[in-house]
Amino acid sequence: xxxxxxxxxxxxxxxxxxxxxxxxxxxxxxxxxxxxxxxxxxxxxxxxxxxxxxxxxxxxxxxxxxxxxxxxxxxxxxxxxxxxxxxxxxxxxxxxxxxxxxxxxxxxxxxxxxxxxxxxxxxxxxxxxxxxxxxxxxxxxxxxxxxxxxxxxxxxxxxxxxxxxxxxxxxxxxxxxxxxxxxxxxxxxxxxxxx
Numbered sequence: 001x002x003x004x005x006x007x008x009x010x011x012x013x014x015x016x017x018x019x020x021x022x023x024x025x026x027x028x029x030x031x032x033x034x035x036x037x038x039x040x041x042x043x044x045x046x047x048x049x050x051x052x053x054x055x056x057x058x059x060x061x062x063x064x065x066x067x068x069x070x071x072x073x074x075x076x077x078x079x080x081x082x083x084x085x086x087x088x089x090x091x092x093x094x095x096x097x098x099x100x101x102x103x104x105x106x107x108x109x110x111x112x113x114x115x116x117x118x119x120x121x122x123x124x125x126x127x128x129x130x131x132x133x134x135x136x137x138x139x140x141x142x143x144x145x146x147x148x149x150x151x152x153x154x155x156x157x158x159x160x161x162x163x164x165x166x167x168x169x170x171x172x173x174x175x176x177x178x179x180x181x182x183x184x185x186x187x188x189x190x191x192x193x194x195x
Contacts, residue, residue, distance in 0.1 A: 005032060006032075006036065009029055009032045009036075009039055010039070010042065012025065013029070013039075013042060013043055013046055016029050017043070017046050077115065081112060081115070082125065082129075084108065102174050105171050105174040105175045105178065106175065106177050106178035106181070107178060108125065108126060108178060109122050109126060109174065109175030109177065109178025109179040109181075109182070110178035110181050110182045110185075111178075112126075112178075112179065112182075113179035113182030114185070114186070117186070119176075119179060122175050122179040123172060123175075125175070126172045126176075127168045127169070127171065127175075128168075130164075130167060130168040130171045130172075131164050131165065131168040134160070134164035134167050134168065135160055135161065135164045138156075138159075138160035138163065139157070139160060142160075
């Protein structure tokens with residue numbers, strides 16, 4: 001028997017065993033097997049089902065340890081992102097008369113969206129740190145006497161809250177732009193995976 005014909009028959013034997021071949025191909029394989037003892041032995045071996053190896057089940061404690069380790073790692077990443085967002089809030093904020101926040105908050109929004117795939121997380125990491133820092137800076141300026149005494153603490157506190165919301169919203173806008181870039185990046189990647 002031709003070597004190539006033997007390889008073709010070997011490749012078709014699993015389909016033959018399952019009964020998935022056409023009648024003509026089935027007859028041809030039977031003819032080839034009558035001529036070759038090796039193919040007959042191989043067909044007999046294929047008739048016996050393979051032994052299934054038992055996969056050992058993991059215990060509850062092993063699973064719990066694994067999930068605890070995963071959650072610890074995710075918590076570490078969250079702490080890093082919170083630290084980065086506070087660092088960016090302090091170093092590049094509009095409050096410091098710096099416009100570097102435009103680039104950094106766009107990048108922060110992009111990274112947070114790529115990591116979490118959640119717009120709420122982008123809001124939390126970009127809006128909240130600036131808001132807190134802005135309120136603290138405004139109140140400390142009042143308490144240090146840098147603000148005219150004509151304002152009452154309540155009136156000034158309301159103004160600080162309004163200004164903090166406005167400044168935080170501006171920073172969040174650029175983080176939102178970054179997260180939209182991340183969303184588009186994920187959609188393009190998903191489309192490439194489909195194609």
